[in-house]
Amino acid sequence: MSMRRAVATATGVLLGLSSLALTVVPAHASSQQEQKSDPPLTVAHRGASGHAPENTLAAVQKAHELGIEWVENDVQRTKDGELVVVHDTTLERTTDVEDVFPDRAPWKISDFTAAEIGKLDAGSWFSDGYKGEKVPTLEQYLRKLDETDQRLLLELKGPELYPGIEAEILDELKSEGWLDDQHVQGKLVMQSFNESSVKTVHGLAPAVKTGFLGNPPVSELKNYARFSDQINPRYTTVTKDYIDAIHKLKGPHDKPLEAYTWTVNDASTARKVADAGVDGIISNYPDVVRDETGG
Secondary structure (H helix, E strand, O other): OOHHHHHHHHHHHHHHHHHHHHHOOOHHHHHHHHOOOOOOEEEEOOOOOOOOOOOOHHHHHHHHHOOOOEEEEEEEEOOOOOEEEOOOOEOOOOOOHHHHOOOOOOOEHHHOOHHHHOOOOOOOOOOHHHOOOOOOEHHHHHHHHHHHOOEEEEEEOOHHHOOOHHHHHHHHHHHOOOOOHHHHHHOEEEEEOOHHHHHHHHHHOOOOEEEEEOOOOHHHHHHHOOOOOEEEOEHHHOOHHHHHHHHOOEOOOOOEOEOEEEOOOOHHHHHHHHHHOOOEEEEOOHHHHHHHHOO
């Protein structure tokens, strides 16, 4: 072999090795690329309330049909002490109470018995297809979730209007088997805008996961972490820095605080808050959120 040919051959081998080195990715780098954080959990707000009348069993069923495992609801108390699932503190927006009881304005839930509320149509306002849908009791709602094997983000709505409602809800949950290990460890969260109410729930049932609805200043997050496992801000207040500050703290169960945001109803906003790092997204259109984020 001539000297010139030998040099050319050696150069070719070196170039080939160099090219190979450039294309080989270290095993650890490849595994890092494959590791992706879990998408945020999708929660059906008041059931799949963009598709069915809110807080009804039909909305739970619709969420189930869409493949949404978690639903959110609102619990209040009637005049005779029954726990019912309804959002507003009055009945006129989501029932026909003005027609059935025209002389009972302002139609506060606390002014009506469970039997009276049971006479109301809670579906026609949404569409004729849901005519006759009822305001469910918490008992009926929990049994529906057992039937569909779904999970519950339960909001105590206006608890300051119903002294003692925290204990009553916990009693109902216990009666229906929702305070056993299976439910407490993965199927139930109780939340409220009322800080005192969240503290009360945590004090009465420390094993139950809790959430505070709102966006406390970062400087106050440590105080909330003593009794709340989640800080759940409105989507308009979500920033990556704020979510990171939440995640840096551990809650009462010695796990990092979570952040579930509400109420996100379009894909672009869902992507924005997901990119900020939220753990859950509460939506009237959970199928839209789930399809965008994969949660």
